[in-house]
Each structure stands twice: as structure tokens, then as C-alpha cells.
Amino acid sequence: MSIIDELKWRGLVADCTDAAELEKKIAAPVTLYCGFDPTADSLHVGNLVPLLALRRFQLLGHHPIAVAGGATGSIGDPSGKTAERQLLTKEILDHNIVSVKVQLAKLLDFEAKQNPARLVDNASWTQNISFLDFLRDIGKHFSVNQMVAKESVRARMEDREVGISYTEFSYMLLQAFDFMVLCRDQNCELQIGGSDQWGNITAGIDLCRKKLGKTVFGLTLPLITNADGSKFGKTAAGAIWLDPNKTSVEDFYQFWIRTDDRDVIRYLKFFTFLSRDEIEDLEQQHKSKPEARIAHQALAKELRNLIHPSTAGVAERASKILFGTHFENYTSDDWEFLAKYSHSLEVEKAKLIGMPLVELLVLAGLSPSKGQARKDIEGRGISINNNPPLPNFGYIIQAGDLQLDKYLRLRKGKKNYVVVTAK
RNA sequence: GGUAGGUUAUCCAAGUGGCUAAAGGGUGCAGACUGUAAAUCUGUCGGCUAACGCCUUCAAUGGUUCGAAUCCAUUACCUACCA
Structure with missing residues (x-):
């Protein structure tokens, strides 16, 4: 099964460029990347979808690059945001980058012989370029008319109450620049990201074609939604973090256990590496006996093993004690x-x-x-x-x-x- | 720089001198029903207090008034239109 079929079956393909060409390209190992902006000092469950997608690619022989957004994170991505954001201070940003890098490193295999993962920081190629050079070399390739037409920008321009700053408006140029640099220096030919990244990704694809004359690809993953319409990964207490100091192992486990019945099979596909057979089997069990919550337990256990591998058995045991009767x-x-x-x-x-x-x-x-x-x-x-x-x-x-x-x-x-x- | 509008509790949002701790909705929390599910119904949702009640809050500061979220002035921030 090709990676594309695999992703499609899991419901993980929202959109992609030139599907037919991409299928051909992907038959042989390719280099791909996904960016993660350090907006907090830990990744949260929402970041897991693209990150695990990188891992899925790696498992099938492709070369993943995780990009920590030291540069982009300092600007703030307007995509999917309804309001201008507060810029993070330099100190907070540095702290976040360090923490996020550690987490990224845990979920990808950097030791693989054939296709080790790579981790880079886009600040490394952005921070020393001068504003004038950037405007001349990169900015010249962008039409403001097109930028304004992109959904992420348009939504903010149309919202009279909020608007968008020049800083955030420029975000897509930086991300496009990333793709171009990675394509040029690392032969990266595919960028993946959440569906809100579509505009940023296509901007990068255009830039690669104009600057390098290369055809590269983009693939977006769906925005995860809960069946009840609420935002995935957020509770009243806040986001569910991967860092056990921010979200305890027990809470992390409980979060998955409490998944809505209607979502649990989808989430098994999104977030676990269980095979198709295994998931279909769980689906059967879930349908015939939902109150047993077999699928929920499998989901919670898989995620706990993935994110907190050293605590095997811990959450199940704690759960039994807390919710049990003896x-x-x-x-x-x-x-x-x-x-x-x-x-x-x-x-x-x-x-x-x-x-x-x-x-x-x-x-x-x-x-x-x-x-x-x-x-x-x-x-x-x-x-x-x-x-x-x-x-x-x-x-x-x-x-x-x-x-x-x-x-x-x-x-x-x-x-x-x-x-x-x-x- | 000019003009106009805005800033209310966790969020949205009503309220234009006393009856306002402040309508309504959302979210949250709890209860019933269940399966640590969904839907539904009930209660609750500024702080202190057993309670009467007291205290703090409507961007900030100062003022008018017996009395202000509501009126006036100044400041800050946001937005729009014009230049």
C-alpha cells in the first residue's frame, strides 16, 4: 500500500496538489517536511496529526524533515486565526524552541539507516538575510493581489473588527522561503501540514517553481473536529499537552478515554499506528458493545505508549484504582x-x-x-x-x-x- | 494628522443616572438518566459569610451628583472612513 492510499484510508488527506503526479513521485522515497511553530513550550495533541504523518512517511521509507519555526514562530501565522496575535518575546521563544525540539526528536527516528529524520530550525537560514535582500530576492516573486486572495488573509481583511498587521501578512513569504531553501539544499519535494496551511504551502510551491524551476508538491491533512462541533484537543482546563508536566500522564490518558463514541474510530485512524485489520476489528467490537469502550481503551493505550512510553501500565492502573470499587x-x-x-x-x-x-x-x-x-x-x-x-x-x-x-x-x-x- | 465608533463578568452580548453583582446566550461545573459516551432535563456560574448582609467589578484616572456601567474630562488600546 502506498503512503497515499494509507493516508486516504485513514481519512488524513484533505487536499493535495496534482494527485496523479504526486502518486508517481511518491513511488520512490522522497524528502518531505512539515513545520512546527514554537507557540508554546510544548506540542499539544493537535500537533500530533502532522507529526505522526511525518512518521508514517518515514515508516514507508521516505525522508522526513521536521522544521522548528524559530523564524516563523517569531512572526505569527495568521492562518486559521481570527485575531492578530501578541508577539512572543525573544526569551519565551528561545525557551519554547528548545522544548519543542526535544519533543519532535522523540517521535521521529533519527537513527534509521536508510532514511534518518532530520530536524532543522528555519531561523538558521532566515536570521542573517537582510530585509532588502529578502524583498529583492523573494518578495519580488509574490503578487500582493494573490496574497490578498488567500483565504487566511482574506478572512482577516474582511473582518472589519480585527484586520491584519503587515507582520502577519508577510508570514506566508517566510514559509514559502522555507520550502524553497529546503528544496534547494535538501532536495525536499513535498510539504505537508494542516488544512489551514494550504495557502502557505501553495505559496512555497509557486516560489520553488519560479526560483528553482522545480515542481514540488503539497499535501494537507484535515482539521480534526469533534463530533459535537467543539475544537479538538481543547478542554476547559486548556489544551492537552504532550509534556507530562503540563498535562499529567493520567489526564492525558483520560482525555482519550473520554472520546465521544462517534469520534473514537476516526481517532484510532488519525492517531495510532494500528493496522487496518486491527482498527476494523475494534470497530466491530465498539459497535456491538459500545458500553465496554474497547476502542476507547485501545486508543488511550496506544497514545500513552507513544507519548509516554516509560509509563507503560501506569495510566491503566491509576484508572482502575480511581474508577474502580475495591x-x-x-x-x-x-x-x-x-x-x-x-x-x-x-x-x-x-x-x-x-x-x-x-x-x-x-x-x-x-x-x-x-x-x-x-x-x-x-x-x-x-x-x-x-x-x-x-x-x-x-x-x-x-x-x-x-x-x-x-x-x-x-x-x-x-x-x-x-x-x-x-x- | 482629521472625523466617527468601540472597550461590560470565563467568552459573546444587553444595559444610557437609582428597581443592577448587572438581562439573554455560550462554555464550564454539579445532579438525574448512563457506559468516565451522546442527547435530554434540573441546579449553579464575582468574592467573603451559617445567615441578615458586607465587599470588589462594567478599559484606566479624575470629576459632576444624595446616588454612575450609565453624564463630563483626560489617558491607553482597538476599528473604520478621510487626508
């Missing part, structure tokens, strides 16, 4: 384990015993304020250990609430848990 039998190992991988809080024992529950809820971060904590309790959403919800908000923590004289599980609703440890 609460009284926890050993102190179980408790320590929970404290480490889910949300936890340490409080001095002397302070803990006798502390009003509302105060503990706020300390634990389960309720934003004491007033809200009170309402949460009155709404019968709060319980300690595995007891029924507490009926009144005057409750004070007792010594008897501590399991093994040390641990206490505080729960809000079904999904929010904090393990409180007395010290």
Missing part, C-alpha cells in the same frame, strides 16, 4: 502511586485534621473559591474516599477520614479526584 483494599503502594500520577496534594497532618472541608476543596484546586466549594457540596457533588456525597458543607476533616492514617481521596463529581496526603 477502595478499602488499597495498599500504601497504591496510594503513593496515585499521588504520583494523578492530582495530589500534601498537607501537614496537624493542619489537615480539623480543617473545614470547603477549605480543603479550595486547596486541592477542586473548587475555585470557598463559596463555590459550598455550592459544590450542596449540589451533592463532593465525597471523601468512597463514601456517599457529603450532605452539608460544614464538614470538618476527621482523623478517621485518613486511610492507612495518611491518605484521603477527595472527589468532585465523577471525573475529578485529588489524593490528599498527610505529612
Whole structure:
């Protein structure tokens, strides 16, 4: 199966240039790239789609290049954005680049004998070029008329409330320049990216043809949407990050477990490397017995293994303990384990015993304020250990609430848990 | 540079002197139903308080007034039109 067939089956092709020619080209190994702008100090699950696509290409023998956007990230891509963005400071940008590079490096194989991945930073060829040279050599090839017609720019021009700065307007020139440089120096012939990158990619293709006389290709991946219409990868608490310090291993796992039924098979295709047979088998199981959530568990497990390989088994175990019923039998190992991988809080024992529950809820971060904590309790959403919800908000923590004289599980609703440890 | 309009709570958005902690909607959170699903229904959604109530908030500062999100002045930011 060619990479294109593979991607098509997975629903991962939104659009591509000259499909017939691309099919031919791709029969032999090609060099391709995808850019990742360091807009934060970690990648999030949304970045996974193009990144895993690079990996899929690599697995089938192609040569992937991951481009860290040191230059483009300092400008800000207007694509898909409804408002002008705040420029990141130099310090934040540097910090982000370092972090993102580490994550990119984890998901591609740099040791492969035939087709090792490469990681480059577009600042390396952009930062020393002068503004005048850039305008003369690159800018001359762009027609403002065409740039204005591109969806990403047009949307912002039409929105009277927002507009677009010259800085962001120029973004596509930088990205086109990247493609041209990679094509020239590394023989890169294909750029992939999210569907919002279409305009930027075609700009690069045009530039390669004009500057280098070469025909190169572009392929975009679909924007991932949730069945309920909300944005993929965002929760109220924010994005789901790959960095375990920003999104705990347990939360990361839970995120996938809670996938909408209607999305779970699509996501298996998008985000895992399971084979077609395996996914179709899961689909059968899911259809016949959705409440067992077999597909959800497979999805969560695959992703956890991929992103947090050193924690194999951790999330499943934590999940079993948190959502299971054999609460009284926890050993102190179980408790320590929970404290480490889910949300936890340490409080001095002397302070803990006798502390009003509302105060503990706020300390634990389960309720934003004491007033809200009170309402949460009155709404019968709060319980300690595995007891029924507490009926009144005057409750004070007792010594008897501590399991093994040390641990206490505080729960809000079904999904929010904090393990409180007395010290 | 000139002219006009805007800035309200987590987001959108009403409100043009007292009845306004501020309509409505979204999101969120909780409850019921379930499967840690969806849909639906209910409650809740500035802070403190057991509660009466008190405090802080409508871009910022200063003013008018018994009383201001609402009126005036200055400043900042955003947008449009004109030059």
C-alpha cells in the first residue's frame, strides 16, 4: 500500500496538489517536511496529526524533515486565526524552541539507516538575510493581489473588527522561503501540514517553481473536529499537552478515554499506528458493545505508549484504582502511586485534621473559591474516599477520614479526584 | 494628522443616572438518566459569610451628583472612513 492510499484510508488527506503526479513521485522515497511553530513550550495533541504523518512517511521509507519555526514562530501565522496575535518575546521563544525540539526528536527516528529524520530550525537560514535582500530576492516573486486572495488573509481583511498587521501578512513569504531553501539544499519535494496551511504551502510551491524551476508538491491533512462541533484537543482546563508536566500522564490518558463514541474510530485512524485489520476489528467490537469502550481503551493505550512510553501500565492502573470499587483494599503502594500520577496534594497532618472541608476543596484546586466549594457540596457533588456525597458543607476533616492514617481521596463529581496526603 | 465608533463578568452580548453583582446566550461545573459516551432535563456560574448582609467589578484616572456601567474630562488600546 502506498503512503497515499494509507493516508486516504485513514481519512488524513484533505487536499493535495496534482494527485496523479504526486502518486508517481511518491513511488520512490522522497524528502518531505512539515513545520512546527514554537507557540508554546510544548506540542499539544493537535500537533500530533502532522507529526505522526511525518512518521508514517518515514515508516514507508521516505525522508522526513521536521522544521522548528524559530523564524516563523517569531512572526505569527495568521492562518486559521481570527485575531492578530501578541508577539512572543525573544526569551519565551528561545525557551519554547528548545522544548519543542526535544519533543519532535522523540517521535521521529533519527537513527534509521536508510532514511534518518532530520530536524532543522528555519531561523538558521532566515536570521542573517537582510530585509532588502529578502524583498529583492523573494518578495519580488509574490503578487500582493494573490496574497490578498488567500483565504487566511482574506478572512482577516474582511473582518472589519480585527484586520491584519503587515507582520502577519508577510508570514506566508517566510514559509514559502522555507520550502524553497529546503528544496534547494535538501532536495525536499513535498510539504505537508494542516488544512489551514494550504495557502502557505501553495505559496512555497509557486516560489520553488519560479526560483528553482522545480515542481514540488503539497499535501494537507484535515482539521480534526469533534463530533459535537467543539475544537479538538481543547478542554476547559486548556489544551492537552504532550509534556507530562503540563498535562499529567493520567489526564492525558483520560482525555482519550473520554472520546465521544462517534469520534473514537476516526481517532484510532488519525492517531495510532494500528493496522487496518486491527482498527476494523475494534470497530466491530465498539459497535456491538459500545458500553465496554474497547476502542476507547485501545486508543488511550496506544497514545500513552507513544507519548509516554516509560509509563507503560501506569495510566491503566491509576484508572482502575480511581474508577474502580475495591477502595478499602488499597495498599500504601497504591496510594503513593496515585499521588504520583494523578492530582495530589500534601498537607501537614496537624493542619489537615480539623480543617473545614470547603477549605480543603479550595486547596486541592477542586473548587475555585470557598463559596463555590459550598455550592459544590450542596449540589451533592463532593465525597471523601468512597463514601456517599457529603450532605452539608460544614464538614470538618476527621482523623478517621485518613486511610492507612495518611491518605484521603477527595472527589468532585465523577471525573475529578485529588489524593490528599498527610505529612 | 482629521472625523466617527468601540472597550461590560470565563467568552459573546444587553444595559444610557437609582428597581443592577448587572438581562439573554455560550462554555464550564454539579445532579438525574448512563457506559468516565451522546442527547435530554434540573441546579449553579464575582468574592467573603451559617445567615441578615458586607465587599470588589462594567478599559484606566479624575470629576459632576444624595446616588454612575450609565453624564463630563483626560489617558491607553482597538476599528473604520478621510487626508
